[in-house]
Amino acid sequence: MNAIIFSALWGVVMMFSGIVTQNKRYITAMASVGLLLLLATNCLHAYGIWVIKIDTHGTLHFDSFGLFFNAIIFFSTLLYVLLSGSDIEKTGVHAAEYYALIFFVLAGVSILTAFNGLLMLFLGIEIMTIPLYILTGADKRNLKSNEASLKYFLMGSFSTGIMLMGIALIYGATGSFGIAGGVTVAPSTGLAIRPSFLEIGGLILLFASMCFKVSAAPFHFWTPDVYDGAPAVFTSFMATIVKSAGFFAFVKLFDSHTAVLGDTWYLLLPFVILITLLIGNITAVFQQSVKRMLAYSSIAQAGFMLFALYGTNDLSKEGLLIYAFSYSLATIGIFAVLIKIKDYSLDGFNGLAAQHPFLAFSTTICLLSLAGIPLTGGFFAKYYMLSAAIKAGGIFWLVIVAVLLAAVGVYYYFRVIQSIYFKTGTPEFHQPISKAFTWGMFGVAVMIVALGLFPTMLLNFFYF
Amino acid sequence: MIPVLLILIPLITGIVSFAFSAADMAKKIALVSSIATLGVAVWSVCCPPASALRFDEAWLPVMGARFTLEMDGMSKMLCLLTGISFPVIFLAIFRQETKSPAAFYGWMLLSQAGLLGVFLAADALLFYFFWELALIPVYFLCSIWGGERRIAVTFKFFIYTFLGSLLMLTGIIYLSYHTPGGSFALSAIYKAALSESQRNGLFWLFFIAFAIKMPIFPLHTWQPDAYEESPTAVTMVMSGIMVKMGLYAVVRWLLPLYPQSAIRFADVIIAFSVVGMLYASFIAMQQNNLKRLIAYSSIAHIGLMSAALFTAQPSAYQGVMVQMFSHGINVIGLWIIADAIEKQLGTRLLSEMGGLAQKAPTLAILLVIMGLANVALPLTNSFIGEFMMFNGLFRYNMVWAAVAGISIILAAVYTLRMIQKVLYGTVSPVTETATDIAATTKWALFIGVVLIIAGGIYPQPLIDLTNDTVQALITKH
Numbered sequence: 001m002n003a004i005i006f007s008a009l010w011g012v013v014m015m016f017s018g019i020v021t022q023n024k025r026y027i028t029a030m031a032s033v034g035l036l037l038l039l040a041t042n043c044l045h046a047y048g049i050w051v052i053k054i055d056t057h058g059t060l061h062f063d064s065f066g067l068f069f070n071a072i073i074f075f076s077t078l079l080y081v082l083l084s085g086s087d088i089e090k091t092g093v094h095a096a097e098y099y100a101l102i103f104f105v106l107a108g109v110s111i112l113t114a115f116n117g118l119l120m121l122f123l124g125i126e127i128m129t130i131p132l133y134i135l136t137g138a139d140k141r142n143l144k145s146n147e148a149s150l151k152y153f154l155m156g157s158f159s160t161g162i163m164l165m166g167i168a169l170i171y172g173a174t175g176s177f178g179i180a181g182g183v184t185v186a187p188s189t190g191l192a193i194r195p196s197f198l199e200i201g202g203l204i205l206l207f208a209s210m211c212f213k214v215s216a217a218p219f220h221f222w223t224p225d226v227y228d229g230a231p232a233v234f235t236s237f238m239a240t241i242v243k244s245a246g247f248f249a250f251v252k253l254f255d256s257h258t259a260v261l262g263d264t265w266y267l268l269l270p271f272v273i274l275i276t277l278l279i280g281n282i283t284a285v286f287q288q289s290v291k292r293m294l295a296y297s298s299i300a301q302a303g304f305m306l307f308a309l310y311g312t313n314d315l316s317k318e319g320l321l322i323y324a325f326s327y328s329l330a331t332i333g334i335f336a337v338l339i340k341i342k343d344y345s346l347d348g349f350n351g352l353a354a355q356h357p358f359l360a361f362s363t364t365i366c367l368l369s370l371a372g373i374p375l376t377g378g379f380f381a382k383y384y385m386l387s388a389a390i391k392a393g394g395i396f397w398l399v400i401v402a403v404l405l406a407a408v409g410v411y412y413y414f415r416v417i418q419s420i421y422f423k424t425g426t427p428e429f430h431q432p433i434s435k436a437f438t439w440g441m442f443g444v445a446v447m448i449v450a451l452g453l454f455p456t457m458l459l460n461f462f463y464f
Numbered sequence: 465m466i467p468v469l470l471i472l473i474p475l476i477t478g479i480v481s482f483a484f485s486a487a488d489m490a491k492k493i494a495l496v497s498s499i500a501t502l503g504v505a506v507w508s509v510c511c512p513p514a515s516a517l518r519f520d521e522a523w524l525p526v527m528g529a530r531f532t533l534e535m536d537g538m539s540k541m542l543c544l545l546t547g548i549s550f551p552v553i554f555l556a557i558f559r560q561e562t563k564s565p566a567a568f569y570g571w572m573l574l575s576q577a578g579l580l581g582v583f584l585a586a587d588a589l590l591f592y593f594f595w596e597l598a599l600i601p602v603y604f605l606c607s608i609w610g611g612e613r614r615i616a617v618t619f620k621f622f623i624y625t626f627l628g629s630l631l632m633l634t635g636i637i638y639l640s641y642h643t644p645g646g647s648f649a650l651s652a653i654y655k656a657a658l659s660e661s662q663r664n665g666l667f668w669l670f671f672i673a674f675a676i677k678m679p680i681f682p683l684h685t686w687q688p689d690a691y692e693e694s695p696t697a698v699t700m701v702m703s704g705i706m707v708k709m710g711l712y713a714v715v716r717w718l719l720p721l722y723p724q725s726a727i728r729f730a731d732v733i734i735a736f737s738v739v740g741m742l743y744a745s746f747i748a749m750q751q752n753n754l755k756r757l758i759a760y761s762s763i764a765h766i767g768l769m770s771a772a773l774f775t776a777q778p779s780a781y782q783g784v785m786v787q788m789f790s791h792g793i794n795v796i797g798l799w800i801i802a803d804a805i806e807k808q809l810g811t812r813l814l815s816e817m818g819g820l821a822q823k824a825p826t827l828a829i830l831l832v833i834m835g836l837a838n839v840a841l842p843l844t845n846s847f848i849g850e851f852m853m854f855n856g857l858f859r860y861n862m863v864w865a866a867v868a869g870i871s872i873i874l875a876a877v878y879t880l881r882m883i884q885k886v887l888y889g890t891v892s893p894v895t896e897t898a899t900d901i902a903a904t905t906k907w908a909l910f911i912g913v914v915l916i917i918a919g920g921i922y923p924q925p926l927i928d929l930t931n932d933t934v935q936a937l938i939t940k941h
Contacts, residue, residue, distance in 0.1 A: 386637055
């Protein structure tokens with residue numbers, strides 16, 4: 001609750017800060033302070049201290065899983081602002097508004113981690129995505145940015161429509177907006193009653209719209225264009241924080257509904273995972289632009305995160321936390337560097353190691369983590385997902401396929417490393433790389449490696 | 465205590481080495497560090513208390529993975545081989561100039577740490593970690609300091625091995641769910657309750673990873689390219705020690721886990737190994753490129769070892785143990801000479817060479833000794849190993865033994881042809897200006913020759929050292 005209220009309030013504060021000062025540095029600093037406070041209030045909530053006590057009549061339910069996920073999201077956003085804040089300022093003239101929108105997204109995320117009913121889910125999703133439509137089009141004079149924004153908006157509203165339809169069907173079938181699904185047992189016979197067609201149909205529509213939000217195939221078509229067209233700073237935000245939050249909601253929503261879908265679920269989900277992994281990985285191989293490659297790689301990573309839906313055991317929940325954190329860290333890191341480089345193609349990275357060895361090292365750690373090499377957080381993220389799927393049993397073949405495609409992933413991530421280290425050239429930056437940025441990136445690299453050595457450290461926080 | 469030291473010395477000095485920009489400093493650190501590691505490895509062989517050979521600490525309690533290192537005979541033997549190889553390699557390239565030496569020697573030492581970790585780990589997840597860690601430094605070494613086609617070639621090598629190890633990882637995770645208590649410990653994994661079909665499936669998941677590393681025909685295609693394009697020091701590490709990772713892993717992580725599957729698929733694997741031996745030998749005979757010739761000859765030797773491992777014969781196991789050590793020494797010796805020749809003559813094509821014996825007599829003598837060891841002549845170290853392996857193969861199946869035996873003749877053909885082309889005949893234009901090799905290289909080769917002859921005359925210490933591993937393997941089988 002603290003986080004929802006505070007993020008919304010701070011969003012308003014950010015909006016008006018543009019009137020008080022024109023100095024963008026101050027605005028970024030304010031946003032960072034706001035994120036720190038947000039993190040703090042969220043932790044206070046975890047210790048049972050509420051800033052404002054509001055009775056939500058059971059529409060919101062706060063548990064340690066959600067609060068911890070909030071903390072991960074706020075921390076990642078803080079990192080994102082610290083690393084890329086100067087680039088957010090440069091996107092356009094309305095720096096204060098961009099931050100305001102980011103805080104509104106976070107308010108949506110906070111609702112998504114606590115929803116206890118389909119209505120709240122819907123509200124959370126909408127509050128999270130509507131600011132994104134604006135952020136995507138933030139580069140007003142760029143045609144691609146406008147196109148991406150419109151495309152995202154149209155497709156997004158379409159999927160929202162589908163979601164509403166699904167919610168309506170479920171309401172019609174069960175008479176409630178609750179998410180505690182499950183199979184009802186007839187008292188007379190003791191046998192499970194077959195769920196009605198309406199309920200199954202509604203769930204499948206919900207599934208499709210959630211797939212759209214997390215860019216799982218075959219609902220992924222918007223992703224490459226939107227990620228490519230949006231200003232790179234906001235692509236970074238969308239691909240990490242928003243996507244992880246979408247996954248959280250996805251897992252929370254379907255945690256108890258798998259039983260209702262029964263066999264359909266075990267047919268549907270492996271299929272979606274398979275094509276998401278295939279499309280994401282194979283298409284990423286052929287990209288020449290690193291930005292576009294990262295867009296496809298985010299689809300591929302979504303394929304891995306979908307395993308959390310299949311497992312629905314403790315491992316998959318822990319795995320989702322680790323995945324979200326390590327993936328966000330690494331992607332924010334690589335995007336932070338990408339934004340600074342003028343040429344988004346692979347050749348733009350040529351010779352980075354010779355010019356900035358320290359920065360190149362940190363960037364490489366981020367890429368290794370995305371590829372899932374041991375000693376980085378990305379390894380344990382993948383490890384947990386595969387582990388959860390193997391533990392759940394039944395789709396070992398899919399695990400093998402996923403692993404083969406992870407090797408394909410190595411191919412395209414390592415092409416960037418090759419450009420950084422083994423090719424000669426001089427990367428051109430929009431402005432000289434500052435010391436602080438280099439050290440910030442190093443901090444990200446250290447966190448990734450720490451997560452790769454002791455992933456349990458993160459989970460220990462979770463279990464308090 | 466000892467296992468931790470073995471990993472920590474190269475690991476720490478490797479990281480430290482990156483910080484030194486002065487060329488000589490990194491070189492000296494690397495040499496001193498590798499000699500210190502050798503010292504610890506020798507200590508491990510000289511009967512230290514049993515408690516010093518084991519290290520066990522909690523690592524990832526949630527997953528049931530522990531940081532467990534253990535040394536048995538085979539581990540000691542391979543650590544000793546790694547311990548000897550690195551100083552020899554550093555000595556051999558001591559007079560050579562490398563660009564950005566700090567990074568080069570840093571990566572070299574890190575790869576040593578990874579290799580030693582593979583030979584010591586007694587926890588499946590930890591083993592996987594080190595398996596990858598040994599690979600990453602080599603990737604950077606080859607891609608930065610290698611030959612002209614280095615980037616593409618190394619990439620192929622990397623993807624190949626990474627794919628294999630991911631398959632192994634899924635196998636490891638699957639396995640750990642079937643162990644009592646969900647542990648990754650070696651002892652627990654040996655007790656995993658599995659049905660026959662599960663065992664067979666897992667067997668292949670593991671075996672493909674190891675087969676790529678060894679490499680076994682038809683998964684060997686990365687190897688000749690990688691050996692040719694890598695800087696020679698790295699080629700020595702790869703062919704002398706890294707390929708032993710595959711063989712070691714078969715002995716430690718494959719045969720004891722799925723003995724029935726190993727027997728069931730033995731014929732298939734031996735067939736591939738033996739065919740690979742002949743195939744590689746024939747290519748080596750046609751080879752005009754010195755480095756590729758040695759690469760293919762290495763495939764042939766590894767093929768024999770892999771075939772011997774699946775015969776389930778004690779003598780073959782024993783032979784593999786001896787041969788792993790001997791092959792490491794011999795092949796590193798050959799690479800040092802090949803490198804010296806290439807540096808002298810500026811070419812690696814046999815057709816352009818000739819008459820080197822007149823210009824560089826010491827080099828000529830050393831090459832002949834190394835060459836004869838490569839053919840496994842009696843009184844050289846590889847004779848005893850190959851003899852025992854053929855003995856086992858013969859007991860297992862006479863036909864395979866006979867087919868594999870052809871490769872011995874072929875080995876003599878291509879090795880002697882190489883010696884003849886390089887050393888004898890009329891002095892070719894490129895040989896005209898050649899001089900004898902540098903003193904440090906000579907010392908490195910001298911160590912190799914001593915080991916070759918000592919191993920050929922009295923191999924018993926090596927057999928005694930690895931006896932416990934062989935006995936354990938036989939009881940599991």
